[in-house]
Structures are given as C-alpha cells and as structure tokens.
Amino acid sequence: MRILVLGGTSFVGRSIVTKALDRDHDVTLFHRGRTGTDLFPGAERLRGDRDENDLSALEGRSFDAVVDVSGTVPRHVRHAAEVLDERVGRYLFLSSNTVYASGAGPGADESAPLVAPEWDSEVVGARTRGPLKVACERELTSRFGERATIVRPGVLAGPHDNLDQFTYWVRRAAKGGRVVLPGDPGQPLQVLDARDLAHLVVRLLEEDRSGVFNAMGPAAPLTLAGMIHTCAAAAGTGVELILVPSGTVKARFPLVRPDRIREQFFQRDTTRAREAGLPSTPLSTTAADVLAWDRGRGEPPLRSAPAPELERNLLDYVLRSRPSLAARTPPGPTVTDRHAL
Template identity: 60%
Template structure:
C-alpha cells in the first residue's frame, strides 16, 4: 500500500509512520523538513509548508497514493488546500481530528462517535480553547464532503507515549518517579483517558488496511482510570511511593496537566468500543508509563512547558502544610 503522511516526524505522525513501515507500506512524507531529519532514512520526503500554503511539491509529485493520513491539519484551509493539491490521486483520506470536536454540555459518560459536535468555525487561523475543536469540526466536514465513503475520521483523546512534545503525561510520570508528597490541584477521583501513541498508530494503519470509513474515538486505556490511579501506576513503575496533597487549583498555572473541571468529566469517559472493534489495541497504562520514563531519562529530562518545577511545588506544599 502506498500512503502519504502529511506531517510524520513529530510524536503521533512519527508513531504512525513507524507502524506503517513495519506493515510494509510504501510511505511518502510531506512537511517542512524542520524536525526529524534523521528519522526514516530512505523514505521519500516532499517539502512544503501548510502554514504558508506551499503545496508545490505535492502538486508536482507524480503518481498517486492509496491513502493519505492527515496528521497536521488544524484549520479548514489546511484540509482544503491539501485536498485541492491531491485532487483524485488519493484513494482514502484519513483525517486525524480530536475529542475537542464534541459538544461540551448534555453529554454523559460512555458517549460515542454519534455525540453532537460543536458548531464549525471556518474563518480562523487562531487556535485556542474556543476555536481548536470547532476548526477540527470544519475540517472533518470538508473531508467528508470531498471524499464521502473514502473518508475516515480518527478522534484521539489525550495521547501519551515516548516522544510526546506536549508533556502532560510525562509530567506525572516524572513527578511520580521523584516520590514523596505530590501537589494535586484537582480531585483524585477525576476520570482520565490517555491513549498510547503506538495504539493510535496501530488503529490508523488497521483502518487503512481494511479500507474502513467512519469516525472512531481513539481513547484509552482499556479500563476506566482516575487521576489518583494514574499517578499510582506511574509511581509503581518507578519504584517510588507518593502521597497526594490537595492544593487549590488557583495556586497553580492554568491548564495544569491532565486536570479537568468537574463539569467536563464526561469528556474523559468516552466510549472506545467502535475503535476497539476496528483494531485499537490496549497497551497497559504501566507499559506506557515505563516507556515514557525510560525515554524521558534517556533524553536527560529537559524542562517541561507544563506543571510545577520542583522548587515551586516545594513552596506550594509548604503553604499547604
């Protein structure tokens, strides 16, 4: 199978390309060429820039592909320009969307892919909490309008695994590995859903092999998990002991890793039944945590852009008593 991956060298795209190559796919990459130059030697690369609308290399490339995997489409312009450049040279178009497309009210635990989505937003280049999900909705709609039954939508939840560039899961793995008293600006019973990047990649590749249309919630792990249970698993993997210490949410930076307001807890309890039936594996959370811990230590544990530094947490715990 010949596939084209739009963005295949950072985290999710990297995992998808690695899985596709193991499956024996003939892979071509399209991207800016700024990251992962050492990855996937021998894999053809078409250089372009979706931010500036530079698809010349894609338009000029000869032949076609059995499928395209769009990992880097965030606003409708991205999807529209890519589809225009590809024309009819692609069989299936698999768009990697997001759980952020779903409506935020009136949704209960166990909601599935038929849950109402948020109203689409088309004319924006700014992605924030108000526009990210609606822009993905617009992308989904455009892909479905163009390709119909040749369109596949994958909606990942929080993705975890080695090479994670965001660091939300990595923060808790690293923090649990230090052990001791842990500042928790949330409730221990909060539900958490994280999917291993390699499981997500396996689902994507399986959907391509089966030429399967439709929408799929790529969420995990297999069993319901709380925030306290996730931290406990991370500590067990690292061989440490932790004590969770409640701290006021307003005492920490906003958007704290994996912390979710209670009004949005149902968003962290989506059904993965359709994706499991289509081939989404269920890597144990302990395996994901162990692999992230090993990767993070191997790279030297660089500073993260989220959470609390050790010094800031120590000061906060001192106030908490």
C-alpha cells in the same frame, strides 16, 4: 500500500510512520523539513508548507491512502484534498476530541454533538482548536465522502510526546515522596498510548474503513490518582498524594480538569475503535517507556509543568496547616495512602 503522511516527524505522526514501516508499507512524508529530518531514512520525503499553500511536491503523485496529521485549519484540508483528489484512495484525518461540545454525559460516542465549525479565523488556540477541527472534518467529508476516515484522539502519551502532559506525571511520580494534587483524585481520565493510536490508524487504512472513531485509552476506567500511582509503580517509587482543593490554585496542572469532571470529556465511548482493532497497551508499560525515554533525553524542561516553586509552596502550605502530616516520614519505595486537606 503506498501511504502519504502529511506530517509524521514529531510525535503522533512519527508513531504512525513507524507502525506503517513496520507493516512494510511504502511511506512518503510531506513536511516543511523543520523537525525530524534525520528520521526514517528509508522513507521518501517531500517538502512543502501547508500554511503557504505550497503543495506542489504532491502534484501528479498517487497514493493508496493519505494520513493527515498536520491539518489544523480547514484551508489545509481543502487544499490537500483538491491537489490529491482522485489520485488518493482514502484520506484519514487526525482530528481531536476537542470537536465535541460540552454537555453530553459519560459514555458519549461519536454521535455526540459537536461545537460549531470555525471558518473565519485561522488562529489556533484553546477556544478555536476544536471548532477548526470540526471545519477540517467537514471539508474532508464533503469532498471524500465514503473515502474519508476521521480519528478523534483524546490525550496521547508515549516516547517523543511533544505536549508533555503525561510525561509531567511520569517524571513527578518517579521522584517519589509527597505529590501535590490540586484536584479530585477520583477524576476520570483517558490517556492513550500513541503507538496504540498508530496501530488503529494503519489497520483502518489496511481495511479501507470509513467513518469516525474515538481513540482514547486505556481500556479499563482510570482516575487521576490511579494514573499517578501507576506511574510511581512503573518507576519503583512510592508517592503520597497531598490533595489541595482545586479552587485554591490558579495554574492548571496537566490533566487535572475539575471543570470537566461530570462530562464525557475523559469518559468517551471507544467501542467503535476497539472493534476496529484499537489495542490497549497497559498504562504501566506506557509509563515505563516514557520514563526511559525522558531520562534518555536528559529530562529537559517540560512544556506542561507547573512552576516547581508552585509545587513547593503548595506543599509547604499543606504541611504548615497539618503538623501531624509534617511530622511523618514521606513514603519510601512503596505506594502509601492519601491525605486530604
């Protein structure tokens, strides 16, 4: 297939391009040329800026399918859909689970209520990200109808992750010892390997499937504590979770969401995507690959990490209030039990 990827040079899109090339598809990348300029030498590369409505490089070009990874505001999608129009077979838009309104319970599927679309602002932030994606989805389906496919991932992880949420826990667990967790260790969690998402996206294109697909992982239920212990096991270390009531810490630790614990936020139904071919790489594999990648790039500062002094201060506080805990030796090479405040 001739596949146009709008984006494709950072993390999620990069995984999709890698998978499409592995499957022998002809891939054309469209981006501004700021990231990943040395990647994919075998792929055609077109330059343009969606923020500036500069899509002239796409005019007159035809593709079997387009994968839109870089559309964040409805104008991006409207403009791309207008320029490509009938010269593209299928338009797959990478949306997000932020489109869902809160309230639906665990196990909600793609029919769960959405937040109201945002049409007036193009400022992408915590409050507008979901509403803007809903508007993007509406732009696409109103123009492309059955030729539209929408994929809604939750948290994604893997090598080249540019948000670092899972990477933070991989790195932290690999250090072993006492790990501060300001949240509920039993909090449900969904983390999908970006390579699994890429597999699903390419499969949906190959099978020319329309519709909406939740894309979360892993296949088996996961908790925060389970994730951290899996990361430690992948690194061959031992961790002891030191639980701190979430209300005592203002800063948010990556993936710790006490506010979402009783919702579908990390418990969405993925049956449609699984039936469509979403694989389930074991979390231990994702953790091991992220660890190797992170070490290979020299462990730079992470976007999502809490300040190291915050972790140290929290730990000191717990140890001061629990002398019996302080007297014990922190874990060595094996995973040990957990201690609540």
